[in-house]
Each structure stands twice: as structure tokens, then as C-alpha cells.
Amino acid sequence: MPVQKIPLEALQKIRQQIKNALELPDSENHPRSWSSLDEVDELPEPGSLSDLGDLFSFGGVPEEETHVPNTSGKWFISTTNPGSVLTKLPGLKLKANVRLVGYLHRTAEEGVGVLWAVPEDLSTTAQLEKALATSGDRAHPPQPEGSFADVMEAIQGDRSPASWIVASMLRREFREFGALGKSCNWLHHRLIDAVPPQAKWQWRVANPPKDLAPKVVIYPDNKVAIEFFTCRVTAPVAIFQHIDQYPPSQYQAASVDRAIAIPQRS
Known part of the structure; x- marks a missing residue:
């Protein structure tokens, strides 16, 4: 079976492209709190409808139940369109009549998010808000009606070698959607194709790999x-x-992510 290697530089560019497409606005990453305003200050009178929209970027409305961006630990709907990332990735696209939607959870120090794939007719704001009523803490995110069990079920592709490794990058960025602070994991990983020389490594596997280049194998x-x-x-x-x-016909993977070497203690 031929093994196709993917240049590290190409994979790094694809990863950055995905990250850029999934970047959240600052009003959702770091919502402003009403309590942060000086009590004697008044909100500026909006001069237009677009200015009026800025009033809703604060982290909550006093004495009202709300699901606008907030830092009080209540889930809210993200305005980002995660599906836009599929418009430029090689070999992959979003299935017809499906939409990707995101929910976010923020506190003062960190945050998490969750992505769902839902049929378009169930992706209205009203439908998505229904799920907020049943959400709980960060470990119990909202799940909209009709959502797929795995967001990657919504992805289809041309089965080219590049499409598979792009799917692997995409799935990991999807999994970290909306993560902030201590909730970040994949963010701290750097793609490599050789053992980093900055440390002496203690291998945790019997046969350390000799070739760390990204690879794709398509079996018979x-x-x-x-x-x-x-x-x-x-x-x-x-x-x-x-x-x-x-x-053979799906972009849903069974995955293993394991630490195979750690720096030797001096």
C-alpha cells in the first residue's frame, strides 16, 4: 500500500485557515458585563440601528433571564457561522440542507463551546433557543432538536488523500471551538515532522518512530x-x-491521541 506524505508546511497552512474561519468576535470571547460600567455613567444614545446592536454585546441584562453573550456561566448561541470554513478547504464540503451551529459558555476566566450539525429547517433561532432552556453548567451544553450525534456526519468529500488529513485537522479544531483559558488543549499542540531538538526526549514506546512526516494510507x-x-x-x-x-465512505474517524515522549529530567 502506498504511503502518501503531506508536506508539513501545507498542513500548517490548512490548520491556520481553519482557525481563522472559526475565530469568534471579541464580544463573544470576552463579553462585557453590565456591572463593569460605572454606576454613574449612562449608556450612549444609539445614533443608528447598527449602534443599537452594540448595546446587546454586554454580558447580560440586570434582573432578566437572558442568553445574550455573558460571563455568568449561561450558555448562549454564537453568531459565528462555522460552516463557512468548508467553503475554502480542499476536498471537503458541508452536506446539502445542513447547518453548523455553535453554543458558547463563558466565565470571567475561561470558556468552552460546542458545535452541532442540524438540518436547516431546525436551525432557526427559535429552534436553537429551545435547547438553551434545557442546558445546564459547562458540562451540560444545549443540544438542539435533530442534531447529529457527531458533527463530522455533516461533512462529505472527494476521498482524495488531502481530504482525509484535512478532516483530521477540522475535527480537532471543531472539538476546541470556543475554548478559552484552561479549557484549551489542541491550541497548545504544534505540528511537527521531526523530533524537536530543544530537549532530550524520554520515549514511552518500545519502537520510537523514525519518520514523523504526516501520512495518509488508503487501503485496498x-x-x-x-x-x-x-x-x-x-x-x-x-x-x-x-x-x-x-x-470507506465517511469522514468520522476512530482516533488515538497519545503522548509517546516526554522531556528527560535534568
């Missing part, structure tokens, strides 16, 4: 395997091996 039965490596650059620092296995 059309199953696909992806392998690539990262270095986590914040504690706990480690070299990670990532292996994704795809069935």
Missing part, C-alpha cells in the same frame, strides 16, 4: 489511516502521535 478496501505528530509546548510538554482511522 478503501479504509483510510492518517498519522501525524505534534509537540505540546506547554506543561505537560510531550510529543504526541495522532492516528485516525476512517471507514
